[in-house]
Amino acid sequence: MSAPHQLEPLLTELSEAGRGSVQVPDSSLDAGPALAGFLRTTPPALPELSELEVVRHYTHLSKLNYSVDAGFYPLGSCTMKYNPKVNDRVASLPGFADLHPLQPEQDTQGALALLFELERLLCGITGMAEASLQPAAGAHAEFAALLMFKAYHRERGETKRRRVIVPDSAHGTNPASAAMCGFDVTTVKSDARGNVDLAALEAALGDDVVGMMLTNPNTLGLFEEHVLEVSAAVRRAGGLMYGDGANMNALLGIARPGDLGFDVLHLNLHKTFSTPHGAGGPGAGPVLASAALAPFLPVPRVVRKGDGFALDHDRPRSIGRIRAHHGNFGVLVRAYTYIRRLGEDGLRATGEDAVLAANYLLARLRGAFDVAFDRPCMHEFVLTAAAQKRAGVPALDIAKALIDEGFHPPTTYFPLIVPEALMIEPTETETKETLDEFAAAMLRVAERVKADPAGVRAAPLSTPVGRLDEVAAARRPVLTWRDATAT
Amino acid sequence: MTGNPYSPHTPNDRAAMLAAVGVRSLDELLTAVPAAARRPAMGVPPGLSEMEVTAELERLAGLDRPAGGRPFFLGAGSYRRYIPAAVPALAARSEFLTAYTPYQPELSQGTLQAIWEYQSLVAALLAMDVANSSLYDGSTAVAEAALLAVRATGRQKVVVSRAVHPQHRAVLRTYAQGPDIEVVEVDDADLTANAAGAACLIVQSPDFFGKVARVRDVAAAAHAAGALAVASVDPIACALVEPPGECDVDIAVADGQPLGLPLSFGGPSVGLMAVRASLVRQLPGRIAGQAQDAAGRRGFVNTLQAREQHIRREKATSNICTNEAVLAIHAAVYLALLGPGGLRAVAARSVAQFRKAAAALSLPGCSWAGGGVSLWEGVLRLPRDARAVRDALLEQRIVIGHPLGGEYPERPNDLLVCCTEITTDAEIAAAAAALRKVLA
Numbered sequence: 001m002s003a004p005h006q007l008e009p010l011l012t013e014l015s016e017a018g019r020g021s022v023q024v025p026d027s028s029l030d031a032g033p034a035l036a037g038f039l040r041t042t043p044p045a046l047p048e049l050s051e052l053e054v055v056r057h058y059t060h061l062s063k064l065n066y067s068v069d070a071g072f073y074p075l076g077s078c079t080m081k082y083n084p085k086v087n088d089r090v091a092s093l094p095g096f097a098d099l100h101p102l103q104p105e106q107d108t109q110g111a112l113a114l115l116f117e118l119e120r121l122l123c124g125i126t127g128m129a130e131a132s133l134q135p136a137a138g139a140h141a142e143f144a145a146l147l148m149f150k151a152y153h154r155e156r157g158e159t160k161r162r163r164v165i166v167p168d169s170a171h172g173t174n175p176a177s178a179a180m181c182g183f184d185v186t187t188v189k190s191d192a193r194g195n196v197d198l199a200a201l202e203a204a205l206g207d208d209v210v211g212m213m214l215t216n217p218n219t220l221g222l223f224e225e226h227v228l229e230v231s232a233a234v235r236r237a238g239g240l241m242y243g244d245g246a247n248m249n250a251l252l253g254i255a256r257p258g259d260l261g262f263d264v265l266h267l268n269l270h271k272t273f274s275t276p277h278g279a280g281g282p283g284a285g286p287v288l289a290s291a292a293l294a295p296f297l298p299v300p301r302v303v304r305k306g307d308g309f310a311l312d313h314d315r316p317r318s319i320g321r322i323r324a325h326h327g328n329f330g331v332l333v334r335a336y337t338y339i340r341r342l343g344e345d346g347l348r349a350t351g352e353d354a355v356l357a358a359n360y361l362l363a364r365l366r367g368a369f370d371v372a373f374d375r376p377c378m379h380e381f382v383l384t385a386a387a388q389k390r391a392g393v394p395a396l397d398i399a400k401a402l403i404d405e406g407f408h409p410p411t412t413y414f415p416l417i418v419p420e421a422l423m424i425e426p427t428e429t430e431t432k433e434t435l436d437e438f439a440a441a442m443l444r445v446a447e448r449v450k451a452d453p454a455g456v457r458a459a460p461l462s463t464p465v466g467r468l469d470e471v472a473a474a475r476r477p478v479l480t481w482r483d484a485t486a487t
Numbered sequence: 488m489t490g491n492p493y494s495p496h497t498p499n500d501r502a503a504m505l506a507a508v509g510v511r512s513l514d515e516l517l518t519a520v521p522a523a524a525r526r527p528a529m530g531v532p533p534g535l536s537e538m539e540v541t542a543e544l545e546r547l548a549g550l551d552r553p554a555g556g557r558p559f560f561l562g563a564g565s566y567r568r569y570i571p572a573a574v575p576a577l578a579a580r581s582e583f584l585t586a587y588t589p590y591q592p593e594l595s596q597g598t599l600q601a602i603w604e605y606q607s608l609v610a611a612l613l614a615m616d617v618a619n620s621s622l623y624d625g626s627t628a629v630a631e632a633a634l635l636a637v638r639a640t641g642r643q644k645v646v647v648s649r650a651v652h653p654q655h656r657a658v659l660r661t662y663a664q665g666p667d668i669e670v671v672e673v674d675d676a677d678l679t680a681n682a683a684g685a686a687c688l689i690v691q692s693p694d695f696f697g698k699v700a701r702v703r704d705v706a707a708a709a710h711a712a713g714a715l716a717v718a719s720v721d722p723i724a725c726a727l728v729e730p731p732g733e734c735d736v737d738i739a740v741a742d743g744q745p746l747g748l749p750l751s752f753g754g755p756s757v758g759l760m761a762v763r764a765s766l767v768r769q770l771p772g773r774i775a776g777q778a779q780d781a782a783g784r785r786g787f788v789n790t791l792q793a794r795e796q797h798i799r800r801e802k803a804t805s806n807i808c809t810n811e812a813v814l815a816i817h818a819a820v821y822l823a824l825l826g827p828g829g830l831r832a833v834a835a836r837s838v839a840q841f842r843k844a845a846a847a848l849s850l851p852g853c854s855w856a857g858g859g860v861s862l863w864e865g866v867l868r869l870p871r872d873a874r875a876v877r878d879a880l881l882e883q884r885i886v887i888g889h890p891l892g893g894e895y896p897e898r899p900n901d902l903l904v905c906c907t908e909i910t911t912d913a914e915i916a917a918a919a920a921a922l923r924k925v926l927a
Contacts, residue, residue, distance in 0.1 A: 058820055093544065110551040140627070180634075353491065464593075
């Protein structure tokens with residue numbers, strides 16, 4: 001029996017010419033003269049394996065992964081909460097999974113009803129007027145939203161608005177999305193309490209400002225204490241407020257962005273609404289708008305028609321399509337199921353328990369690590385390992401030592417404004433016992449930093465591979481097995 | 488139901504945690520939230536038990552009429568193909584499904600190797616040098632290809648064939664509003680004549696009407712004008728017909744849904760993107776690369792990250808962060824299971840079934856439009872309005888195809904008809920008989 005952490009050969013290394021598991025009956029083809037001149041001359045260099053070999057390969061690979069189902073995953077800003085199994089099961093019902101996106105509306109009333117209801121629920125949860133469920137991820141929704149801002153200003157003849165204000169604590173997607181819209185980015189600094197610095201904001205505002213992208217709670221895990229002043233200031237300058245909803249888990253039932261002055265908002269259903277992250281995707285990033293911005297939302301929109309539902313393409317002020325079809329529908333089904341399962345009280349309990357768990361973990365760790373901005377946090381908090389780094393052990397090493405303690409590390413080196421950042425988000429689904437075990441592991445690592453810094457720097461020792469040389473990997477990229485054979 | 492059924496905290500837990508924090512109630516932690524906005528009503532109905540929520544979702548799913556179990560000839564970019572049982576059984580393992588983006592490579596070797604192998608499989612299938620680790624779907628892959636070409640050439644105009652999927656062109660138009668790119672849409676025959684000043688020519692093969700396109704000619708015309716050639720392809724077709732890399736294409740994209748993914752009403756899917764080696768540092772999104780640890784063991788990491796938003800912010804090649812990783816793993820498992828022979832067999836049987844359908848549906852007053860070479864999809868020109876015919880057949884539980892009049896108003900009578908390897912002879916016969924009756 002192979003050890004669980006043995007490295008796995010490549011598919012090509014397992015391949016044997018002539019093997020394979022052809023699945024298709026009656027597949028001889030007389031290509032005939034029609035296809036002459038178009039045919040592929042050399043077959044694709046795909047591996048040839050038996051079904052069992054493929055099964056073992058991917059089973060072995062899966063065992064090299066850490067996952068929420070296997071353990072605590074306190075990645076800050078990622079909301080790695082439990083992904084309920086019922087969501088996956090209902091998403092695979094034939095009425096959802098075996099539905100073609102271009103089937104006529106007569107055939108798709110259940111799916112359209114679900115989209116319509118989900119939009120309504122998300123609007124209620126966030127205090128926004130209307131939504132499009134089309135964007136496939138948060139960044140995709142940011143791009144859609146900024147195109148909506150662009151269309152809004154253009155309609156008002158304000159074409160010189162080209163600058164987007166972004167706090168220095170923002171996710172990298174915010175400035176990247178602004179750049180994709182052809183906008184310039186102005187970064188404003190944070191103040192001593194981790195809020196947007198109001199004076200710096202006022203200085204940055206002007207009649208060339210498109211709007212501001214604000215994450216609230218911000219990436220320090222802190223609620224913007226001046227959020228109403230910030231949105232009022234941006235509005236006075238003629239700008240619009242964009243809410244990056246990456247941290248919406250903290251606000252469920254506690255506050256609604258629509259009540260805090262945001263014009264457009266996105267949600268990450270793969271964070272707040274429990275859909276699995278899938279090793280990097282799929283996500284779903286609904287974009288929600290106030291009544292004034294709603295006409296610019298992507299099309300088509302799902303509308304009531306008689307007793308049923310229909311797709312409405314006739315929205316002349318819309319920015320158009322941002323993705324084919326209806327977005328990541330399978331993800332939307334899961335999120336809808338989650339919201340219906342929790343209900344109003346369950347959603348509020350989610351926000352409350354997420355905030356409580358983060359503050360509890362913060363209380364357990366304060367003292368062993370410095371806190372970047374020490375006030376009550378929301379759903380996550382940011383420690384700094386600056387002191388540990390002075391002792392020769394930076395945040396990276398602390399993260400690797402946590403791996404040997406059996407935990408996935410927190411997010412490191414983000415937000416950029418905190419040196420040696422360790423960003424921790426426990427979510428509401430972990431038991432107090434798990435939080436205690438994680439805190440104990442963090443405290444042990446903090447002690448080891450003092451007693452055995454060299455030992456910490458050697459971590460991880462428990463993983464199938466040690467630290468990989470990323471610099472060398474980028475200098476001479478080996479990106480396919482053809483590259484690998486060539487080297 | 489009250490409370491969150493997935494939150495494990497007992498009243499004792501909560502009391503102990505509040506005490507450790509040093510507050511008496513949670514509200515003491517929420518003072519930064521404006522008081523007037525605190526604890527809003529959301530209008531969400533009360534929660535349901537798992538049993539009740541399952542019943543509710545089954546009720547909604549039951550209002551849909553799924554594709555399976557009846558004659559079904561609708562394709563148009565999304566294909567009902569056979570999904571081997573091992574694909575979801577492996578790719579949807581919770582070790583993949585409930586992992587995050589592989590930011591800690593030592594804990595993510597399963598994801599990173601699976602994605603690196605996906606890149607290798609895609610590059611081999613498309614005969615391109617290098618692939619990224621996925622984009623959202625085929626539509627955004629087309630748009631990102633255009634943005635890539637604009638970056639690489641410094642030109643602000645892209646030229647796209649009207650035979651490219653209408654929704655992909657719609658997404659391209661939307662994306663183009665950002666950097667103010669001019670999108671010129673031309674008839675397929677006019678594509679090569681419009682290359683002057685373009686950043687790229689965008690062609691689809693098989694095109695939206697199911698015809699194999701002259702990709703090699705498009706690439707040559709693009710290159711002669713200093714433009715890049717972008718081809719959007721069907722990945723299954725690449726097992727049979729010349730892949731983009733053999734046609735001198737610079738950027739190849741595809742919607743990966745045919746590679747073992749369920750239709751799922753259009754998503755999630757996976758966007759494939761592969762380029763020639765000289766463009767690798769212009770690629771959007773994550774790329775897995777091979778690496779070594781200090782002991783010389785082979786491993787995999789996310790590499791060339793200096794292109795990406797979390798490092799480069801506003802200077803990144805794209806804003807994409809979350810992608811479609813687990814769908815890419817589905818596609819990789821599918822390709823690994825089928826191998827070159829299996830994939831060709833899927834393509835060949837699809838062609839064979841379509842040829843049977845083409846013969847059976849050649850009814851009086853009907854003709855196959857457009858000339859050219861079809862694989863498994865083509866345009867049936869009907870003697871009357873295609874939408875009305877489609878609706879009439881729908882009453883007999885037959886989905887006969889996709890009426891083109893919505894997207895191409897000049898083609899009200901045209902119906903896009905598709906077969907795949909799972910289309911049976913009996914379904915073809917039933918559809919032909921029903922169509923004959925409807926047209927009579």
